[in-house]
Amino acid sequence: MFKRLPEAQQAMRQHPVAVTINGKAxxxxxxxxxxAAMFAAGVVDCRDTVVGGxxxxxxxxxxxxxxxxxxxxGQPNQQGCMTLVREGMNIxxxxxxxxxxx
Amino acid sequence: xxxITQCDLLVVGAGPAGLAAATLAARHGVDTMLLDExxxxxxxxxxxxxxxxxxxxxxxxxxxxxxxxxxxxxRRSHARYEPGATVWAVSRMTAQDPExxxxxxxxVAGEARMLQARNIILATGAQERPFPIxxxxxPGVMTVGAAQTMFKTTxxxxxxxxxxxxxxxxxxxxxxxxxxAGVKIEALLDTTGAGGLTQALPHVWGxxxxxxxxxxLKLVHEVRAKARIIRGITAxxxxxxxxxxxxxxxxDGKSAELPCDQLLLHQGVIPNxxxxxxxxxxxxxxxxxxxxxxxxxxxxxxxxxxxxxxxxGASITGALAAEHLGRLVALEACRQLGKLDQPTRDREGExxxxxxxxxxxxxxxxxxxxxxxxxxxxxxxxxxxCRCEEVTAAQVRETVxxxxxxxxxxxSFLRCGMGPCQGRFCNTTVTEIIAQERGLSPQEVxxxxxxxxxxxxxxxxxxxxxxxxxSKKAVIRLKKQP
Numbered sequence: 001m002f003k004r005l006p007e008a009q010q011a012m013r014q015h016p017v018a019v020t021i022n023g024k025a026x027x028x029x030x031x032x033x034x035x036a037a038m039f040a041a042g043v044v045d046c047r048d049t050v051v052g053g054x055x056x057x058x059x060x061x062x063x064x065x066x067x068x069x070x071x072x073x074g075q076p077n078q079q080g081c082m083t084l085v086r087e088g089m090n091i092x093x094x095x096x097x098x099x100x101x102x
Numbered sequence: 103x104x105x106i107t108q109c110d111l112l113v114v115g116a117g118p119a120g121l122a123a124a125t126l127a128a129r130h131g132v133d134t135m136l137l138d139e140x141x142x143x144x145x146x147x148x149x150x151x152x153x154x155x156x157x158x159x160x161x162x163x164x165x166x167x168x169x170x171x172x173x174x175x176x177r178r179s180h181a182r183y184e185p186g187a188t189v190w191a192v193s194r195m196t197a198q199d200p201e202x203x204x205x206x207x208x209x210v211a212g213e214a215r216m217l218q219a220r221n222i223i224l225a226t227g228a229q230e231r232p233f234p235i236x237x238x239x240x241p242g243v244m245t246v247g248a249a250q251t252m253f254k255t256t257x258x259x260x261x262x263x264x265x266x267x268x269x270x271x272x273x274x275x276x277x278x279x280x281x282x283a284g285v286k287i288e289a290l291l292d293t294t295g296a297g298g299l300t301q302a303l304p305h306v307w308g309x310x311x312x313x314x315x316x317x318x319l320k321l322v323h324e325v326r327a328k329a330r331i332i333r334g335i336t337a338x339x340x341x342x343x344x345x346x347x348x349x350x351x352x353x354d355g356k357s358a359e360l361p362c363d364q365l366l367l368h369q370g371v372i373p374n375x376x377x378x379x380x381x382x383x384x385x386x387x388x389x390x391x392x393x394x395x396x397x398x399x400x401x402x403x404x405x406x407x408x409x410x411x412x413x414x415g416a417s418i419t420g421a422l423a424a425e426h427l428g429r430l431v432a433l434e435a436c437r438q439l440g441k442l443d444q445p446t447r448d449r450e451g452e453x454x455x456x457x458x459x460x461x462x463x464x465x466x467x468x469x470x471x472x473x474x475x476x477x478x479x480x481x482x483x484x485x486x487x488c489r490c491e492e493v494t495a496a497q498v499r500e501t502v503x504x505x506x507x508x509x510x511x512x513x514s515f516l517r518c519g520m521g522p523c524q525g526r527f528c529n530t531t532v533t534e535i536i537a538q539e540r541g542l543s544p545q546e547v548x549x550x551x552x553x554x555x556x557x558x559x560x561x562x563x564x565x566x567x568x569x570x571x572x573s574k575k576a577v578i579r580l581k582k583q584p
Contacts, residue, residue, distance in 0.1 A: 001262035008257025011155030045241035057241035061248035066522035
């Protein structure tokens with residue numbers, strides 16, 4: 001339940017970036033982190049936890065709590081708060097423990 | 103050795119301490135490299151100062167924009183700068199060249215790199231103190247600092263019912279910044295304990311002479327005029343299924359429920375010590391700040407030779423003090439690297455030391471006033487202590503009864519502190535819980551032993567490390583010669 005201040009909306013229109021969040025097309029601003037873009041799009045939880053399997057969202061927004069982990073362009077366990085949005089980026093909620101890819 | 107950056111001095115962190123340190127060292131002719139995790143300089147306090155969309159200077163306030171001068175001076179210096187760089191290992195080059203300083207591994211955009219430095223200044227700043235209350239892991243709950251980071255970097259603010267809870271200057275600062283930006287705050291739940299004032303009063307003289315007084319009073323006054331402030335909070339709980347629904351609190355012995363969409367928590371900051379801790383720097387439990395602090399001397403020297411710490415990463419003294427400390431620690435690095443003799447270091451240091459004394463005036467008072475009460479630091483029952491491994495306070499207490507003397511033995515029972523955050527959000531809590539259970543001081547109980555890498559990395563990242571001739575030989579020496 002976050003929103004952009006009017007000044008920030010204007011900045012977004014000047015430097016727009018189009019991404020997909022959980023299958024939905026979302027416009028954000030160049031310089032947004034993935035986690036911030038998710039909050040602005042109304043997504044407050046980004047994953048299910050590894051142990052309890054319960055929803056979790058970003059907590060520290062400075063790269064130290066690792067609660068903001070998401071799947072970006074198919075790659076899981078990316079720190080949403082430390083990754084800047086890129087045009088065409090596909091951001092997906094991630095569920096539970098990581099799988100070893102073969 | 104191709105692909106390995108060489109420098110005399112490595113500074114880690116581009117907050118006020120790191121920027122000031124790197125600028126000064128480079129000005130004295132030291133070949134300086136600054137690595138910082140964020141995409142642009144400023145640290146957390148001046149976060150996104152070169153990129154924020156909030157260009158109306160009143161929104162973030164004068165103290166924020168002070169950081170601009172630091173960045174400008176840094177950019178004019180000859181220091182090299184690598185943003186988006188996460189340092190994850192540091193080791194002394196004992197084997198080949200014991201006098202040769204350190205080998206440092208770091209990652210940029212998922213690719214590992216390496217550099218060699220003769221001297222290191224860690225300016226890793228502060229992190230929010232853990233606030234382990236029931237429900238603090240629910241989506242919808244985040245730190246005040248996190249919300250402020252988002253505010254500074256993107257101009258994104260809470261749009262619905264928002265509650266702030268905790269204690270400390272940042273809580274009121276963010277409430278004030280939000281109000282100026284037109285963000286409505288449902289309530290501010292103030293957990294400042296009555297005990298804090300008793301401990302703070304002996305230090306009131308410094309506070310009365312400090313710049314904090316006028317600024318702080320004005321700020322608190324303005325917040326009070328517009329927001330509902332509930333004082334004397336003795337219990338706090340975030341409640342919801344799958345996401346935050348409401349906050350339960352107790353004030354003056356009465357419990358009440360407050361529906362909200364966003365709960366922002368804050369009870370001060372503590373040094374961000376993972377890198378120094380993994381490097382083997384001696385830590386001490388501060389009984390006044392209630393957290394681990396690396397032991398440093400007046401010049402930022404640690405127990406590890408050629409590794410200095412500047413700013414909040416050593417002890418919380420705030421942004422202005424950090425900048426002066428950065429300069430002092432840099433002068434010492436210049437001396438160690440042979441660019442300054444000791445009398446010159448001392449003479450140049452005088453100005454910075456005076457400025458430092460002015461900057462810390464009054465901190466003793468509110469450090470004590472805003473010390474978080476015990477019930478918000480040392481949880482009981484089902485409250486989660488380790489957010490990563492979802493370990494509760496009761497589980498940690500149980501391991502003490504089973505005979506675990508300290509945090510490191512407890513790890514092997516519960517994996518507490520072994521998740522991706524590597525103890526950053528449970529280190530202090532676990533120490534205090536075990537100390538309480540055993541009736542010892544936190545210093546006696548000790549802290550987690552950390553090892554590199556201090557941040558998780560993939561095998562692919564590790565494999566992308568540039569190889570030295572020696573490391574290649576170490577692997578291929580058994581290969582049959584043709």
